[in-house]
Amino acid sequence: MVTVSFNNVWKDYGGGAVAVKELNMDIKDGEFVSLLGPSGCGKSTSLRMLAGLEHISSGEIVFGNKVVNTLPPKDRDIAMVFENYALYPHKTIFDNISNPLKQAKISTDEIKRRVTDVAKLLEIEQLLERRPQELSGGQKQRTAIGRAIVRQPQVFLFDEPIAHLDAKLRARMRSELKHLQHKLGVTTIYVTHDQLEALTMADRIAVMNDGVLQQFDTPQEVYQNPANSWVATFVGEPGMSLMEMEMTRVNGDLALAFEKKTINLDSKNSARLNASGKTKLLVGIRPDKASVSLEEVAGGINCRIYSRQLLGADVLVEVEFGTSRVRAKADTSFVGTVGTECYLSFRSEDMYFFDAENGKAIPH
Numbered sequence: 156m157v158t159v160s161f162n163n164v165w166k167d168y169g170g171g172a173v174a175v176k177e178l179n180m181d182i183k184d185g186e187f188v189s190l191l192g193p194s195g196c197g198k199s200t201s202l203r204m205l206a207g208l209e210h211i212s213s214g215e216i217v218f219g220n221k222v223v224n225t226l227p228p229k230d231r232d233i234a235m236v237f238e239n240y241a242l243y244p245h246k247t248i249f250d251n252i253s254n255p256l257k258q259a260k261i262s263t264d265e266i267k268r269r270v271t272d273v274a275k276l277l278e279i280e281q282l283l284e285r286r287p288q289e290l291s292g293g294q295k296q297r298t299a300i301g302r303a304i305v306r307q308p309q310v311f312l313f314d315e316p317i318a319h320l321d322a323k324l325r326a327r328m329r330s331e332l333k334h335l336q337h338k339l340g341v342t343t344i345y346v347t348h349d350q351l352e353a354l355t356m357a358d359r360i361a362v363m364n365d366g367v368l369q370q371f372d373t374p375q376e377v378y379q380n381p382a383n384s385w386v387a388t389f390v391g392e393p394g395m396s397l398m399e400m401e402m403t404r405v406n407g408d409l410a411l412a413f414e415k416k417t418i419n420l421d422s423k424n425s426a427r428l429n430a431s432g433k434t435k436l437l438v439g440i441r442p443d444k445a446s447v448s449l450e451e452v453a454g455g456i457n458c459r460i461y462s463r464q465l466l467g468a469d470v471l472v473e474v475e476f477g478t479s480r481v482r483a484k485a486d487t488s489f490v491g492t493v494g495t496e497c498y499l500s501f502r503s504e505d506m507y508f509f510d511a512e513n514g515k516a517i518p519h
């Protein structure tokens with residue numbers, strides 16, 4: 156168990172491909188950190204640099220108080236699960252999982268016990284005598300997880316380890332992996348592009364975009380206080396809607412002008428926006444904080460339904476007015492369909508405010 160740090164780390168693959176830019180991150184001993192971001196943002200590259208599989212262009216990677224920049228992967232005491240499984244094709248599933256234990260010279264009985272336990276947990280007990288080519292993608296993925304968790308390394312590195320499992324198994328594995336990591340207390344860095352996975356599992360989430368760390372904080376903070384409009388729309392499903400608004404005055408009070416309408420502000424947000432000195436804003440609202448109604452609502456915005464999607468327990472309604480579109484959750488009993496006229500409303504207290512120039516959150 157160990158702390159892990161990126162100190163001003165860059166990765167330049169050459170030919171203009173800078174995959175990771177000025178990455179600074181201190182991961183605590185025993186912490187579960189999720190690297191979250193869209194495809195190509197530099198997640199795997201960051202993880203591979205931690206593993207020692209990729210040289211860093213500049214900066215330092217530190218385990219505990221030791222700079223490991225030039226330490227080979229086998230000397231870093233890490234267990235990894237990568238996208239491509241990397242199983243031994245000629246070994247059975249049992250031998251694949253037990254391989255790290257054999258190398259650690261653990262007794263045959265103990266190996267059998269540990270492999271059986273792990274296989275049970277991952278629901279692959281009946282496959283232990285098979286070889287990797289006789290398994291489905293999801294079963295191979297679970298074998299790779301088994302090989303990683305069968306021993307207790309200093310650091311777990313997971314790269315989308317459950318991406319190929321079906322939704323039900325994925326939900327169960329999220330809970331099992333989290334439980335196991337908590338029990339073992341092994342520092343874990345877990346790459347995913349799935350914000351739900353990051354929100355549900357991580358102690359802290361590192362949100363990346365285009366090689367740049369956008370925010371590194373608890374799931375709650377990232378969700379409730381996104382550092383910028385990009386993080387705000389990436390985290391949360393269905394995503395936050397953004398509207399371009401301008402500050403205006405109504406009878407001396409600060410208000411927001413939006414698509415030829417005026418939106419009043421609560422006193423707290425009014426003071427906050429006044430202090431920012433900004434005039435152009437991106438205003439965000441999460442779908443569960445916006446409501447639509449077919450009847451006219453005081454202060455509601457008159458609009459039309461653009462799309463309607465059943466989510467199961469409720470309905471996601473996207474409404475359109477002017478050049479803006481906003482998503483709102485409604486009860487399944489809501490009868491509006493595409494093209495229906497309706498009224499959108501949300502409270503000023505539930506709005507998120509970002510600087511329209513650079514997307515940064517307006518300070519509280």
Ligand SMILES: Nc1ncnc2c1ncn2[C@@H]1O[C@H](COP(=O)(O)OP(=O)(O)OP(=O)(O)O)[C@@H](O)[C@H]1O
Binds near residue numbers: 168172174194199
């Ligand atoms: N060996 C390489 N040589 C050159 N460019 C590379 C190499 N590996 C990755 N890249 C580039 O670096 C960037 C980051 O890649 P990386 O694999 O880290 O993304 P990722 O966040 O893991 O994406 P995904 O979710 O698709 O796995 C991408 O633009 C990619 O094309």
Ligand SMILES: [Mg+2]
Binds near residue numbers: 199200314
């Ligand atoms: Mg990747």
